[in-house]
Amino acid sequence: MLTLKVDPVKCDGCGRCAVACQVGHAFSSGGRLPVFAAPLLWIRQSGDSKRIEICRHCETPVCADACVAGAIYCDAGSGTVQVCADKCIGCYSCVMDCPFGALCLQEGLAAKCDGCRDINGPLCAKHCPTGALQTAADSRAAAASRRRGRLLLTGRAR
C-alpha cells in the first residue's frame, strides 16, 4: 500500500519534488532524450505559504466516487490510485471533489500522481530535502495525512 505523507509545515516550496517527478517520468518511459511532461504534483501559493498538492492514494478515494466514466481505480497490486486514460472524458468531476487538489487536467485528461509504480517508489519524496514529502510504510502514520473514513471500502477496485 503506497502512502504519501505531506507535512505542509516543513515545505519551503523549493520545487525539487516537481523536478524529480518530471525527470523520473521522462526516463522511466525509456527515452534517451526525453521530452519533459508537466509534473504530476503542484506547488501552489496558499495564503503566505506554499502548499504541495499531490495524490495521497487514499484507501477510499473520493475522486473514484466522483468519476462518472469509471476511469479512476485502485490498483490493488501497487496500492495506488490510477487514472485510465482510455476511459477519462475530462469532465472535471474529480478535480472538483479531491480535497487535496491532487488532480488537474492535462491535454484534456485527468492527470495525477501515479505513485511511480513502474519504478521503486515515488521519486519526489526521495528528493525532498525537508521531509515535507515522505512515503510512509507504517499505515498508522499514513492515516494522518489521508482523508479518514471509518469504512475501508475500495472505490472501483478491479
Add this chain to the structure above:
Amino acid sequence: MSKYLIIGYSTAGLSAVRALTEYEPRASITVISAERHLPYSRVLLTHFIAGKVQRRDLDLVVPDFSQQAGITLLQGVRAVHIDPGEKRVMLDNGERLSYRALLLSTGSSPIFPEGLTPSDPCVAGLRSLEDCEKIMRHAVPGAAVAVIGGGPVGVKLACALREAGVSVHMLVSSPHLLSQVADEEAAGMVRKRMEACGINILTGVDVSGLEPDSDGAATLMLNDGTELACSLAVFCKGVRPNTEPLQVLQTRGGGIRVDKFMRSVFEDIYAAGDVAETFEITRRQYCTAAIWPHAVRQGRLAGLNMAGCEAPYGGSLFRNALEVFGLPFISIGIHPVSSCGNWDMEICRDGLVYRKLIYRENSLVGAQLVGRVEEAGALQAEIRRCAVQDLDE
C-alpha cells in the same frame, strides 16, 4: 425471502449492492429494475451523443456482474406498492416480495410542461438510454434541435449536440444561463463560449405550446409570440424524484426524507440517490441533490447501514462541473439568489478566468470558478469544514 431488497438499479442502487456484498459477502439480495439494461452511467449520455464514448463505455458493470455478486436481478418490473407494516413490496407483475431491509433508489425523471409528454415523437427528456437513443435519431448533422432549460444538463446537452453537428437552439426561461448555480458574469462567460461555437441561445423565453408538422418536425410556440421550427424539443428543466409507487411514504411531491443513516421514517426502509431528500450543508435544509457523487456515497452508506453497520452520512453539498468547449466551469455550494443573511463576496477576474468566493457570516459557503478550476477540490473541502463547524456551534 430476500434479506435485502433494492428498488432501482442505477448509480445509488449499484453502489449499495457493492457495499452490501463487500460487507456481508453471502447476503441474499434482490434488485428490481424497471429498465432492461444493466446499470449505465447517465452522466455519460451527453458524451455518447457527442460521439466521444461508445455504448460499451456507458456500462458500469461487466455483463455477468449479477452472478459474480450473487444477487437476484429482476429486470423490466416496477414496484407498485409498499406495505411497510407487513414489510412487503408488490410488483406490477403481481408478484409480492418480502424484505428485512428495503432500499429505494428509484432515481428521478425529467419534468415536462403541462400538455407535453415524452410519448410525443417530437418531445424528449434526457435521463435514460431510451431518451438518449431518441435524441440521437434526430441528432443528424444539419437537423435543428431545441434544448429547453439552461441548467447544467441543458448546457451539456447543447454542447454535445453541437459537437455532433446539429444546429442547436437553447431556450432559457431565466434571464441568464445556469441561474441556479452561477451568477450572471460566470454564466455570461459560458454563454459567450457556447455562442462562439455556434449555439443559438435565447434567454427569458419559455415554450407555451408545440405544434407537430406533417413531416415529423414541430413548431415551438414561445411566450414572446415567436415560433421556432425544430425536429425535436428536449426538455431539461429539472427532475422530479420517482416516488409514484411509494405514496405510502407521504412524500408530498418531494423526495423521501432520510436521516443521516439514510433511513426513512419507516423502519427498515432506506433511500439513496436522486429520490432521497438529504440535509444540504450550505442551504441548511433537506432537499434532493441529484448529482452523481451523492448517489454513489448515499448508496454505499445505505447499503452499509442496511447491513447493520452504523455509518453516518456527512450531508450533501450541491456542486457541478462543466466543460464547455474547453472552458471549465465549477460551482460549489450556495449561490445567493435571495439577499437574506449576511453575504460577502470575493471576486477576481482576469480575461477568461473568473473566481468568486461567497461567504455567509464569514464562513465560505459557495464558490464559482471559470477558466481555472484547480483549487475547486480544496475549496470544496473548506466549504465542508466551515459548514460542519457552523453546525456544531
